[in-house]
Amino acid sequence: MKLKNITLAIIVGSGLAFIASCSAGGDNPGTEYAPNMYHSFAYEPLSQQEDKPNTINENGMNMRLPAKNTIARGQADYAKYNLAKTAEAYESASSLVNTIKATNYNVAEGKRLYNINCTPCHGEDGLGNGTIVADGKFPKVPSYADRLPTINDGKAFYSIKYGKNLMGAYGTVLSPNQIWQVIHYINTFKTPATDASPSAVVDSTVKN
Numbered sequence: 519m520k521l522k523n524i525t526l527a528i529i530v531g532s533g534l535a536f537i538a539s540c541s542a543g544g545d546n547p548g549t550e551y552a553p554n555m556y557h558s559f560a561y562e563p564l565s566q567q568e569d570k571p572n573t574i575n576e577n578g579m580n581m582r583l584p585a586k587n588t589i590a591r592g593q594a595d596y597a598k599y600n601l602a603k604t605a606e607a608y609e610s611a612s613s614l615v616n617t618i619k620a621t622n623y624n625v626a627e628g629k630r631l632y633n634i635n636c637t638p639c640h641g642e643d644g645l646g647n648g649t650i651v652a653d654g655k656f657p658k659v660p661s662y663a664d665r666l667p668t669i670n671d672g673k674a675f676y677s678i679k680y681g682k683n684l685m686g687a688y689g690t691v692l693s694p695n696q697i698w699q700v701i702h703y704i705n706t707f708k709t710p711a712t713d714a715s716p717s718a719v720v721d722s723t724v725k726n
């Protein structure tokens with residue numbers, strides 16, 4: 519009986535020790551059953567194993583740098599609007615024109631993006647009375663009806679992409695096309711909300 523207990527204790531003890539030795543911790547993923555399930559034999563561009571440097575690419579990385587002077591698919595606009603961050607660049611941005619049409623789709627998409635990103639300050643109706651302004655957490659924000667007539671779409675684009683004074687930059691949040699969509703939407707605040715320009719809508723079927 520006693521011997522049986524000791525044997526049992528040894529079996530349980532070594533079982534626990536075995537389990538503990540497999541457990542993960544820190545950088546150690548623990549014992550992996552069938553590691554090929556986790557770590558590809560092939561070089562995967564989006565994952566890098568520390569103990570498996572890539573023997574073909576420079577500096578052992580699976581991910582390669584893009585070829586010089588190339589632009590990722592669908593991102594040509596980013597290069598086109600890569601403007602300097604100076605007062606002169608802001609002034610010359612007035613020559614930029616909205617490249618997309620004010621279709622129902624684009625205005626609605628602009629409204630969606632505006633409501634997500636801009637309402638805390640500018641307010642849903644563009645009066646500059648968003649929640650953080652009303653709470654006294656942020657100083658006064660100009661109303662679009664006052665401000666937009668003093669600038670143009672190009673300057674609005676520049677300010678949204680790069681920010682202006684207390685307003686942060688949205689160039690990393692919104693693509694150039696999305697900024698133009700938002701501009702179509704905020705332009706509806708130039709006129710009183712009651713006749714918010716359905717006339718600007720030229721075609722409800724075209725997407726861009």
Ligand code: HEC
Pocket residue numbers: 632635636637638639640656658659660665669673674675677678682683684685686688700704
């Ligand atoms: C944190 C508060 C805040 C948020 C969020 C914010 N703005 Fe502003 N915005 C301001 C302030 C403050 C100004 C006035 C800046 C100045 O002229 O000093 C301003 C000015 C502007 C102007 C006029 C720029 C000019 O050149 O005179 C436009 C257009 C504008 N915002 C659009 C937007 C859009 C679109 C968004 C969302 C993508 C947005 N803002 C988000 C605070 C904000």
